Amino acid sequence: xxxxxxxxxxxxxxxxxxxxxxxxxxxxxxxxxxxxxxxxxxxxxxxxxxxxxxxxxxxxxxxxxxxxxxxxxxxxxxxxxxxxxxxxxxxxxxxxxxxxxxxxxxxxxxxxxxxxxxxxxxxxxxxxxxxxxxxxxxxxxxxxxxxxxxxxxxxxxxxxxxxxxxxxxxxxxxxxxxxxxxxxxxxxxxxxxxxxxxxxxxxxxxxxxxxxxxxxxxxxxxxxxxxxxxxxxxxxxxxxxxxxxxxxxxxxxxxxxxxxxxxxx
Ligand code: NDP
Ligand code: 8X3
Numbered sequence: 429x430x431x432x433x434x435x436x437x438x439x440x441x442x443x444x445x446x447x448x449x450x451x452x453x454x455x456x457x458x459x460x461x462x463x464x465x466x467x468x469x470x471x472x473x474x475x476x477x478x479x480x481x482x483x484x485x486x487x488x489x490x491x492x493x494x495x496x497x498x499x500x501x502x503x504x505x506x507x508x509x510x511x512x513x514x515x516x517x518x519x520x521x522x523x524x525x526x527x528x529x530x531x532x533x534x535x536x537x538x539x540x541x542x543x544x545x546x547x548x549x550x551x552x553x554x555x556x557x558x559x560x561x562x563x564x565x566x567x568x569x570x571x572x573x574x575x576x577x578x579x580x581x582x583x584x585x586x587x588x589x590x591x592x593x594x595x596x597x598x599x600x601x602x603x604x605x606x607x608x609x610x611x612x613x614x615x616x617x618x619x620x621x622x623x624x625x626x627x628x629x630x631x632x633x634x635x636x637x638x639x640x641x642x643x644x645x646x647x648x649x650x651x652x653x654x655x656x657x658x659x660x661x662x663x664x665x666x667x668x669x670x671x672x673x674x675x676x677x678x679x680x681x682x683x684x685x686x687x688x689x690x691x692x693x
Pocket of ligand 1: 440441443444445446464466467492493519520522523543570571572614615616617618619623625
């Protein structure tokens with residue numbers, strides 16, 4: 429059953445990885461995606477691709493989720509254009525470096541905190557009030573296994589993802605008398621541009637994160653997001669941890685197993 433056809437979903441970080449896969453899955457389900465990210469060329473290309481492929485009109489907006497005034501202007505613009513946002517997927521996020529805390533860079537810390545925590549807050553503060561006023565809507569935050577456990581040198585990134593989990597839980601308390609749902613999807617290792625960004629373009633080092641690992645693909649996470657969004661209105665998935673079968677904790681990964689086949693029937 430498709431319960432979300434005809435809805436509109438804002439997806440942050442739609443220019444790559446998990447966000448892009450979510451946008452594709454939503455469009456395929458007949459949901460109009462509003463693509464958000466900083467790389468205009470990618471937004472434009474994805475919107476153009478989704479329109480004829482799925483029939484879903486795809487909107488896009490170049491936006492840095494750290495820019496609070498920009499986020500507020502974006503929300504105002506949607507309202508003026510008569511775009512009702514039913515779903516918000518707070519996916520934009522990043523890690524920078526893998527430094528010991530006492531050697532860490534303030535610049536990296538600011539970027540992670542401003543994007544992963546304040547970016548989620550900026551978007552949520554701008555779009556959630558209209559959902560509350562309508563008494564329906566769904567916010568899905570992309571957290572991480574790093575929001576459940578820490579790993580050596582993960583310090584500030586792990587702290588940001590713990591914050592996302594706490595915000596999801598806490599916001600649910602605030603939303604108890606409404607029909608608005610908030611969920612977090614917390615993946616383990618996903619093969620995206622994440623490590624390339626973390627290691628500032630060092631392909632060799634980034635590639636090592638996935639060496640011999642049958643990692644999650646962005647589509648696997650999008651499938652989980654779609655399940656959560658499509659659940660009956662009485663069902664609120666608070667939190668879903670999705671790990672590769674070869675990963676049972678942030679640092680317990682079985683490397684070298686053959687990649688699994690994905691049989692479709
Ligand atoms: P990618 O690097 O492939 O994608 C990240 C996306 O976030 C890009 O579209 C990027 O777009 C966007 N983004 C980053 N900063 C900003 C910003 N300031 N404003 C707007 N958009 C921004 O990584 P993933 O797809 O893997 O990451 C998506 C989410 O999943 C993140 O929150 C990450 O923490 C989380 N995650 C990832 C895991 C993994 O192993 N890959 C595991 C668990 C969680 P642009 O640069 O165009 O702005
Ligand atoms: C990304 C997965 O394990 O690198 O959130 O933190 S991990």
